[in-house]
Amino acid sequence: MKAALKHAIIRTGLEAIAASRAGSLWPQAGGRGVIFTLHHVRPESAESFVPNALLSVTPEFLDQAIAASKESGLVPVALEDLPHLLADPDDKRRFVAFTLDDGYRNNAEFAAPVFRKHKVPYTIFITEGFVERTRSLWWEVAEALLRRASSIRLDTGTGSEELPLATPGQKNAAFERLSRLIQSIEEDTAVAQIERLASAHGIDPLGVTDRLIMSNDELRRLAADPLARFGAHTLTHVNLRRVDDARLRSELTGSIDAVENNVGYRPNAFAYPYGYPSAVGDREIKAAAEAGLSIAVTTQPGVLAPSNLDRPTAFHRVSLNGLFQKKRYVKALISGIPFRLM
Template sequence: MSLKATAKRLLKHAGIRAGLETVALTRADALWPSAGGRGVIFTLHHVRPAETRTHDPNALLSVTPQFLDEAIRACAEAGLVPVALEDLPRLLADASDRRRFVAFTLDDGYRNNAEHAAPVFRRHGVPYTIFITKGFVERSRSAWWETAEALTARLDMAEFDFGQGLEQLDMRRPARKRAAFDRFSAFVQTGDEDEAIARLDRLARAHGLDPLAIVDRLVMDADELRALARDPLARFGAHTLTHINLCRAGAARLRDELAGSAEAVAAYVGRAPRTFAYPYGYAEAVGEREVQAAADAGFAIAVTTQPGMLGPWNLARPTAFGRVSLNGLYQKKRLVKALISGIPFKLM
């Protein structure tokens, strides 16, 4: 991925922000109240205090506890009732219940979910669901996006084979670091994912970075999950064994990734998960085969990262609920209200 492509991505984010600001400032939700449907499922990853970093390619995955508090308040002001994700199919099926709902979900099981997010949810009495990947908990699978961030932050130059022979990566300027990160990301997401991650891990180790130590620093282990499970507001869902793009997995591995992760979560927290989140969750990572496989695996609800509001249409495909990202690049209460309106997704 070139510097030009990286600039294009930045322009895209600027356009999204401008659109959200327009909805927020014009109070368009008052003119189109039906756009908000029956509410929303929010996606989060990291919840941690703000840090000032010149190189932060995963910034969109991280929000502050203060912003999470503001988001919960925005939902309350919009009249949304906080519920556990696993309860949504039952609630939406009740024709006599016309309330609008919000469910908060957090992917990957980061330790800061317990340290910084859980206290905010407890303060407001809001249920939350954390999706667990066994390979992260067991320290047997690296989180490649965290590895790539640490690697591009540390190095100014590196050699790497993206499939066409060794190339020199110049990362002496912030823009080039981000371009290198984007190339690693594209490499993992378009080729053989296991092999791409293995190559990235080898590069990291060659430069003194241990990818599994990064996971150990960031992700809760089994004991921490077991402790958090004592929180009556906490729920836990499955998120595969290895966080692979399931569309690119064979039939046998697809079944194993679903069933194995459910068994692992049950072992960690003492309760079989009723919910599942597809890794990545975008259209190229979730197809009809995967939606059916999640249903066959017994999950009551499964979620993508494809944006959309709640509504009766979800009941026809309960293993294909959309979610809306609480994105670290747009941490303003007014922008949360714009998302809750549903209008941005009607205009996409």
């Protein structure tokens, strides 16, 4: 109920901004443009239980988002070029950069052709553990598990609880409970528990990774696309704010090295896993700069501004959410007004 109410409020706000054309009345709110976040780009799912729907948009919507960006006067550029573009005092243009997290196979199958159609550059952030099939995508494994199981017993660290899964509402509540588990106990331990539950119900966690994520060979082939860029996204997709200094450095530098090994050049862009405030703080922002990265992005919403250059490893991004796939909503986001009202 809470999620449904939240989505209804967001949708109402986007509709109001789109209908009022407030962006034309408050042009300063849009700043210098926007960086968009994407994950999956693929046809709409026929499944009734899709708790990760917010991470998936259709190719048709991506096409509309690019068109909306151009119609709003934004110039598509590569993410990696933003620091020097924003630093040029003579360049007054507004920009849009498209980024895709995790390295899903559908990025090459469905997203890349749309970007090529519009001649728009894009940056894919790679998690090495996914590419090497040593780390599962716990949120995808959890979705597969809850779709199949009739109930699961969860070890919370202080006891256990039975989660019934007879109805869609119970399945959604269980997914939220697993998400809270990831944040409340040591993440590797929580991921391992979800993997054990999945295995007990006949689901291969790393098989899910293999089905969804591009391999080394696929990444190398996609790297031949002159519009494709690649950035680092850690080794294990862990919440960096919850690890010690040594692992933070390892996750950063190791993933930078891994991208170079996979695509043939050293990346200068990075995306923080999860990217919200409890996953990215001053320590992580400083560490990314010390690792030699010229730009790093969170998932905290906001538009581009000259002040981004003061902290180039803390750029904001705006999610193209799969629950709000309308061209007019993209224009409302580009206006920047939703972020001024937050």
